Every structure is written in structure tokens, then in C-alpha cells.
Amino acid sequence: MNAEDSSAGAPRTGQAPEDTPAIARVSNGRRIDLLRKIPQLKWLVSRRWFQFAVVLPNLLLFLLFLLAGAFGSPVGNRNIIVVFVWILWWFLLIGVMVPFASRIWCTVCPFPFFGEWLQRRALVAVRSTDPRQGKRNEGESGMLLGRNRYFGRNRRWPRVLSSIWLQNLGFLALCTFSALLLTRPLVSVVVLGSLILLATVLHLLYRHRAFCSYVCPVGGFLSLYAMTSMLEVRSADADVCAQCGDKGCLAGNEAGWGCAWGVYPSKLDRNNYCGLCMECVKTCPHDNMALNLRAFGTDTRLKGYDEAWKAFIMLALALAYSMIFLGPWGSLKDWVNVSESRNFEGFLVYTAVLWGGSLVVLPGIYALAVWLGRKLAGPHDASAKQVFLGFVYPLVPLGLVVWIAFSLPLLLVNGSYILMVISDPFGWGWDLFGTAQVAWTPILPQWVPYLQVALLLLGLAFALKTGWEQATGLFHQHGKALIAFAPVAVVLTMTVLCFFKLYAG
Amino acid sequence: MKTRSMERVAVGLTIVGILAVITLPFLYERSRSRSGDAEDLRVITLTAIAETGIWTADEVRGVNYFARSFQPARPQLEVGESVLLRLKSADVVHDFYCPGLGIGPLEVYPGLVEEVVVTPDAPGAYDFYCTTVCGQAHFRMRGQFIVRPAIATYEDPGEYWLAEPPDSPGLVAQGEWLFRRHACFSCHGEGGHGGVANVNYVKGTVPALDTLSSDASLYYPEDVDAIVSALENGIPLEDLWNDPPVPLFNVVLAKYQAVRELIRGGVPPGKLDQEGPVPPLVMPAWGQVLTDSEIDALIAYLLTLEPKEHLAGTGG
Numbered sequence: 081m082n083a084e085d086s087s088a089g090a091p092r093t094g095q096a097p098e099d100t101p102a103i104a105r106v107s108n109g110r111r112i113d114l115l116r117k118i119p120q121l122k123w124l125v126s127r128r129w130f131q132f133a134v135v136l137p138n139l140l141l142f143l144l145f146l147l148a149g150a151f152g153s154p155v156g157n158r159n160i161i162v163v164f165v166w167i168l169w170w171f172l173l174i175g176v177m178v179p180f181a182s183r184i185w186c187t188v189c190p191f192p193f194f195g196e197w198l199q200r201r202a203l204v205a206v207r208s209t210d211p212r213q214g215k216r217n218e219g220e221s222g223m224l225l226g227r228n229r230y231f232g233r234n235r236r237w238p239r240v241l242s243s244i245w246l247q248n249l250g251f252l253a254l255c256t257f258s259a260l261l262l263t264r265p266l267v268s269v270v271v272l273g274s275l276i277l278l279a280t281v282l283h284l285l286y287r288h289r290a291f292c293s294y295v296c297p298v299g300g301f302l303s304l305y306a307m308t309s310m311l312e313v314r315s316a317d318a319d320v321c322a323q324c325g326d327k328g329c330l331a332g333n334e335a336g337w338g339c340a341w342g343v344y345p346s347k348l349d350r351n352n353y354c355g356l357c358m359e360c361v362k363t364c365p366h367d368n369m370a371l372n373l374r375a376f377g378t379d380t381r382l383k384g385y386d387e388a389w390k391a392f393i394m395l396a397l398a399l400a401y402s403m404i405f406l407g408p409w410g411s412l413k414d415w416v417n418v419s420e421s422r423n424f425e426g427f428l429v430y431t432a433v434l435w436g437g438s439l440v441v442l443p444g445i446y447a448l449a450v451w452l453g454r455k456l457a458g459p460h461d462a463s464a465k466q467v468f469l470g471f472v473y474p475l476v477p478l479g480l481v482v483w484i485a486f487s488l489p490l491l492l493v494n495g496s497y498i499l500m501v502i503s504d505p506f507g508w509g510w511d512l513f514g515t516a517q518v519a520w521t522p523i524l525p526q527w528v529p530y531l532q533v534a535l536l537l538l539g540l541a542f543a544l545k546t547g548w549e550q551a552t553g554l555f556h557q558h559g560k561a562l563i564a565f566a567p568v569a570v571v572l573t574m575t576v577l578c579f580f581k582l583y584a585g
Numbered sequence: 586m587k588t589r590s591m592e593r594v595a596v597g598l599t600i601v602g603i604l605a606v607i608t609l610p611f612l613y614e615r616s617r618s619r620s621g622d623a624e625d626l627r628v629i630t631l632t633a634i635a636e637t638g639i640w641t642a643d644e645v646r647g648v649n650y651f652a653r654s655f656q657p658a659r660p661q662l663e664v665g666e667s668v669l670l671r672l673k674s675a676d677v678v679h680d681f682y683c684p685g686l687g688i689g690p691l692e693v694y695p696g697l698v699e700e701v702v703v704t705p706d707a708p709g710a711y712d713f714y715c716t717t718v719c720g721q722a723h724f725r726m727r728g729q730f731i732v733r734p735a736i737a738t739y740e741d742p743g744e745y746w747l748a749e750p751p752d753s754p755g756l757v758a759q760g761e762w763l764f765r766r767h768a769c770f771s772c773h774g775e776g777g778h779g780g781v782a783n784v785n786y787v788k789g790t791v792p793a794l795d796t797l798s799s800d801a802s803l804y805y806p807e808d809v810d811a812i813v814s815a816l817e818n819g820i821p822l823e824d825l826w827n828d829p830p831v832p833l834f835n836v837v838l839a840k841y842q843a844v845r846e847l848i849r850g851g852v853p854p855g856k857l858d859q860e861g862p863v864p865p866l867v868m869p870a871w872g873q874v875l876t877d878s879e880i881d882a883l884i885a886y887l888l889t890l891e892p893k894e895h896l897a898g899t900g901g
Binding site: 128132147149151158205264266420504505517 | 591596603607614636646651676696697
């Protein structure tokens with residue numbers, strides 16, 4: 081069995097191996113294997129009940145949010161679904177989980193809970209059969225994929241959709257209605273509830289985690305920004321994997337399920353499509369899996385245009401949100417807040433600008449800068465696609481930092497609402513912990529612009545550094561690399577200056 | 586733990602957890618809204634909606650907010666009744682002010698609940714307002730508390746038809762039993778004190794019966810005792826015409842005969858408003874139900890209802 085046969089699989093991004101940039105194998109920095117460093121952690125993640133134990137509390141909390149959104153106060157800042165999801169969770173996700181723990185949200189995510197339960201008909205147990213021992217179909221129901229048995233249709237995900245384009249467009253569509261999502265609890269209920277429903281249906285129709293890999297709008301940007309993360313799951317020794325006859329990590333065995341993300345850990349060299357479910361730690365018969373602590377921004381290779389466009393979309397959204405939610409333009413807020421303002425023409429203009437800016441204008445400006453750099457640099461070996469993808473990569477760490485800078489005031493300014501809704505999650509007048517009447521108190525508001533500027537400078541520095549590394553990898557000669565990278569560096573700097581203007585005036 | 590057992594535990598935890606999350610908040614809210622209103626006050630909740638400029642008594646939830654089909658509230662109160670008023674906002678900051686009832690101005694923040702106990706002391710219509718300009722519909726944002734006079738409330742009389750007959754053989758005791766057994770108290774009030782409202786009845790309430798003795802010119806307790814004694818001995822009052830046992834016996838006899846006929850034949854209540862509804866409480870004809878001696882027993886009982894000191898005072 082190979083990776084392609086095994087599962088829904090990670091997005092393929094339409095890339096043949098020879099198309100992938102030769103550069104950016106710069107990720108062999110120092111690692112600390114936490115599983116070996118902390119035996120208790122190894123013990124914990126090796127338990128069959130590990131993922132269930134971390135998902136269930138999250139699922140129950142999530143159900144509480146949905147109930148609060150539907151039956152609680154329609155006022156956003158007094159309803160736990162809005163405050164916890166869009167203020168606390170969002171900041172923790174973008175500011176803490178992604179940079180420090182990769183896709184750890186996927187480890188605890190409740191969206192696929194019911195779908196995966198139905199698909200596996202198990203919450204902690206494993207349904208496995210070893211076909212080599214002739215036990216196939218003997219008294220066992222379900223479809224055998226690898227050595228695990230699954231229920232439902234278990235179709236392959238259509239190859240034409242095997243990228244993160246659906247996630248890109250889905251996320252952009254959701255973000256178009258951000259004002260509703262951020263202020264009206266019921267809208268959050270509809271969106272998040274629909275995602276659970278969709279995840280369940282797709283689990284019944286398609287193999288493994290097709291929803292997470294190809295559809296989940298959150299998964300799309302997690303996959304991109306997880307590249308920067310300081311945590312990774314990798315095989316400890318590729319040679320051990322090469323000689324392994326079991327391949328339990330991929331095919332599953334009696335110790336666990338085959339990788340639900342369709343990833344073969346031995347070939348895993350990026351964080352993008354690893355959901356940190358830790359099944360491979362359980363299934364590896366050679367104890368060859370590692371959970372590494374590593375330097376920030378270690379994965380540096382974008383594999384396709386879908387990933388590049390995700391970077392553009394995220395940056396454009398950060399810019400748009402900074403203008404809408406942090407800027408002084410009231411009429412722009414009215415355009416976005418269509419449910420209250422009823423300004424449908426304004427909303428259409430906003431939508432057109434947001435989609436056009438994300439999908440055409442920003443990528444166009446960037447492509448122009450890349451094209452100009454290539455022309456100025458003169459003859460070289462790298463293809464246009466390699467150069468484009470290589471130079472888009474700096475937008476990944478920059479985008480993440482920009483999003484953190486944007487989200488920071490949301491948490492600091494509105495964080496006191498968290499205390500209120502903990503005591504009164506439905507906005508029904510409860511006071512469970514005596515904090516329901518806590519006054520709205522912005523935390524260090526006078527420091528917010530300075531922190532934002534510091535973050536932006538850090539992001540720019542990292543973007544320029546990684547861009548320069550990409551340039552030297554692509555063009556080999558420093559002189560050519562400098563010329564090629566210069567237009568892109570100007571665009572990166574101009575972008576950060578725009579954010580400076582928005583945040584610090 | 587074996588995997589199979591672990592799986593069972595996991596499924597159990599999932600189901601119990603989901604059921605708990607779905608039910609506990611609502612159970613808690615139910616218990617809180619019952620016990621939290623410490624003195625079991627009636628609760629009136631008004632939620633402000635800025636977009637349509639109303640205070641509504643409808644429940645405003647996440648699920649129905651977008652429909653915006655809420656109706657303006659017109660809360661009804663009663664003189665002397667203490668009511669817990671809960672004020673909420675579904676959108677922006679409002680200010681609730683009802684000067685006539687001494688409420689506010691109270692700032693009502695979205696998502697917070699302002700509570701105030703109100704006890705009106707006079708009937709009338711009391712305007713309330715939002716006094717913070719809260720949106721384009723702000724100037725529509727007023728309403729009225731309608732405060733009505735206190736009225737007696739209906740109480741279930743229980744299974745009066747099962748009332749046990751009296752142990753003592755006296756006529757008054759039999760009359761008291763008949764008064765209960767046939768539910769006369771349900772319209773004329775306990776002890777015949779009256780006060781039961783009869784909609785659109787010309788007199789407003791069903792007549793009291795505890796003034797029958799003075800109405801019949803029996804102003805002294807001994808006069809009442811004399812008439813009751815005659816009835817108890819089975820002497821028709823008409824036979825006493827030539828030897829009247831009390832003063833003004835002609836008036837007493839006429840009243841006795843009128844009351845007896847009224848009990849026998851019943852009487853429809855007169856309408857206050859001729860175009861209005863028929864008053865629901867009607868004096869039925871008891872002639873087919875009660876014997877003459879039972880009617881005399883009832884009259885004897887009714888004659889004893891008026892307090893003796895009242896009789897003596899009036900007679901003086």
C-alpha cells in the first residue's frame with residue numbers, strides 16, 4: 081500500500097515532484113524531540129483515549145456555545161459563542177496555537193467528532209484486520225482500508241478538488257459576512273453548526289478526514305500558517321521507516337488507525353497537512369515517531385498556487401479587517417454591517433473589493449513584482465512558478481504576524497467580556513462566578529499600537545530574511561538574488577507600511 | 586482497562602455529557618427564575634429594541650431576533666401588587682424611566698438585566714419612556730403600565746357537594762350546611778359577605794346576604810332569635826300574624842316571603858350595559874332542589890349572619 085492508495089490524502093496541490101522548488105530544504109535545523117525528552121507526554125499521547133479525552137470537553141463546550149447562540153442573548157458581547165469563539169479562541173488560535181503548536185487545534189477540534197465516530201464506529205477502539213492473515217471479512221463488517229475497517233461509502237475525494245482551493249473560497253465567503261459573524265450569535269450558530277453537519281456528511285461519503293483536508297475553512301489557513309510553527313511531527317529516523325514492513329502509520333494496525341490525513345510520516349517534511357492526532361505515535365511498531373520542537377518558520381516550501389493564494393487571501397483579509405474593525409471609517413462599517421444598515425449597494429461594493437483585492441489585485445501586484453525581479457535578474461535556472469511560489473512564501477510568516485497584530489487589540493480591548501460571559505454564558509442575567517457585572521475594562525490600550533508596530537517590524541524582518549533565503553536558493557548568486565528580490569522586498573515593505581498607517585496613524 | 590470497556594465508557598461519557606449540556610442550562614434557568622425572585626413576585630420582563638422603537642414583553646433570543654416581529658408591551662399591574670420588573674436591551678444602551686411609578690431613570694445595557702420592584706398604589710395609566718436617544722426610532726419608544734384596582738381573585742371552592750351534614754339537628758346548622766352543600770358561598774361569598782364580581786351586572790358584585798336581618802327590620806338579636814325559633818318549631822310565619830313575636834312583623838313577614846320566593850324561583854341579574862354581555866352569575870331557581878323546610882333552614886341561617894353588636898347598634 082502506498083500513500084495515494086491509502087486515504088483521502090493530503091491536498092496534492094497539482095504538483096509533480098520535479099515541479100517543486102529545489103530550494104528551501106533549509107529546514108534541517110536543531111530539533112528537540114519532546115516525546116523522548118518528556119516520557120509522560122509520550123505515555124499520554126500513546127493512550128488510545130488521548131484524542132477522545134481532549135476532544136470531548138471541547139465538544140461539550142462547543143455545544144454549550146451553540147445553545148447559547150441560539151437561545152441566549154442576541155447581543156454579541158453578552159453571548160459566550162461570540163466572545164469565546166471570535167475573541168478568545170481566535171486569538172489563541174492565531175497568536176498561540178499556530179505559532180507554537182502547529183495544528184494542535186485539529187487535535188481537539190470538535191467538528192469531525194460525530195463524522196469520525198460514525199465512520200469508525202468507535203471513539204477510542206480500533207477496528208483492524210490483518211489481510212495477510214486471511215481474516216478479511218470474517219465476521220467483520222465495514223470496508224477494509226489498509227488494516228482498519230471503516231463504515232460509510234468511503235469514496236475517494238475527487239482528484240480535481242484535491243487542493244485547498246475550496247478552503248480558500250469558503251474562508252473568503254465566510255469572511256465576507258464577518259460583521260454578522262462577529263456580532264450576531266445566531267449567525268455563528270448557523271455557520272459552526274453547518275460545519276459540523278457538513279463534516280459528518282462528508283465523513284460518511286468520503287474516506288478519512290476529507291472535510292478537514294479539503295473543505296474546512298479553518299483548516300485552510302491552519303495548514304498554511306502551521307508551516308511557521310515551532311512544533312512538528314516527523315519520523316525520528318527515515319531509514320527505519322524505509323525498512324519498516326508494517327507501515328502501520330499509514331495502513332493502520334491493531335494499535336491504531338492509519339493516518340486520517342493521508343500522510344506518510346516518513347515523507348512528511350511540512351506541517352501543512354498533519355493534524356497532530358498522534359495516531360502514528362501509537363501505530364509505529366518501531367517507536368520511530370517524534371514530536372519535535374524546532375525553530376520558528378522552519379517549513380519554507382509552498383507547493384502550489386492554492387497555497388500561494390491562501391497567503392494572498394489571508395493578507396488581504398487582515399488588511400480589510402484592520403480597516404473595517406480598527407479604522408475610523410463609519411461608512412465602511414455600514415457597508416459591511418449590512419444586516420443592521422440595510423445598505424445592500426454598499427455591501428456589494430465591499431464584497432467586490434474584498435474578493436477582487438484578495439484574488440486578483442494583491443496577487444497581481446505581487447506577480448508583477450516577481451516578474452520584474454526575474455527580468456532584472458537576467459538568465460537563471462529557476463522556472464517562473466518556482467520563483468513565484470518561492471517569493472510568495474515570505475507572506476506566510478508576515479501574514480501570521482499581521483494577523484496576530486490585528487487580533488491583539490481585539491483581545492486586549494474586549495478581553496473583559498470573557499469574564500462576564502463566563503458567569504453569564506447565555507446573557508440571561510446569571511452570575512455563576514460573580515464576574516457577570518465586571519465593567520468593560522480595556523487592558524493596556526495605550527500599549528496596543530506599540531505592540532502592533534513591534535510585531536509588524538518583527539514580521540517584516542522575518543519576511544525579508546526568508547525572502548532573501550528563497551532568492552539565494554533560487555538564483556544562487558547573491559547579486560542576482562538581490563536584484564530579483566528587490567521588487568518583492570519593496571512590496572513587502574509597502575504592505576507593512578500600510579499596516580503601520582492603520583495601526584499607529 | 587480493556588479497549589472494549591474503554592469504548593463503552595467513552596460512549597457513555599459522550600451521551601451523558603451531551604445530555605447534560607443540553608438540559609442543565611435550561612433547568613438551572615428554570616430553577617433560578619422561580620427561586621431567584623425571592624418573594625415569589627410576579628415577573629414582568631421588558632426588552633428594548635432600538636430598531637423598531639419598542640419595549641416588548643416577548644422573549645428576545647438569538648433565534649428570533651432577526652425576525653423583528655416583537656410586539657410592544659402594555660403591562661397590566663394591580664394596585665398594591667408588588668411586581669419584579671426586569672429590563673433588558675437587545676441592542677444598544679437605553680434608559681428606562683417611568684416617573685409616575687417612581688422607576689428610574691435606569692440605564693439598560695445590552696446583555697445586562699436591570700431589576701426593580703414596583704408596587705403601584707393608585708390605579709391609572711403610567712407612561713414609561715426611553716430617555717437616551719437610542720436610534721432613529723427612539724421617539725416612538727414609550728409605553729404604558731395599566732394599573733387596575735385590586736380585585737378579589739377566584740379561588741377553587743373544592744368539592745363542596747361532598748360536604749358532610751351537620752351532627753346537630755338545629756335549623757341554623759342545617760341551613761349553614763345547605764349554604765355550603767349547594768355552593769351559595771361561591772357567589773355570595775363565604776359567610777354571605779358578598780363581593781364576588783359579576784361582569785356587566787347592574788350592581789357590580791353579587792349581593793351580600795349578611796345584612797338580611799336588618800334588611801328585614803330585625804334590629805335586635807332577640808328578635809332574630811324569635812323568628813328563627815318559630816321557623817325551627819315548624820310554625821309558618823303567616824300563622825303569627827295575629828300574635829306578632831317581633832315589632833314591625835308585617836315588614837319581617839314580607840321580607841321573609843320575598844326571600845323565600847326568590848330562592849324558590851331564582852332571578853336573572855340585571856345588565857348594567859344593555860348592549861353588553863349577560864352577567865355570568867345567575868341566581869338559580871332552587872324550588873326543584875330544596876324543600877320548603879330546607880329553604881326555611883337557609884333563611885334561618887342567613888338571619889344569623891349579621892353580627893349581633895351590629896344589630897344592637899342599628900336598633901338603638
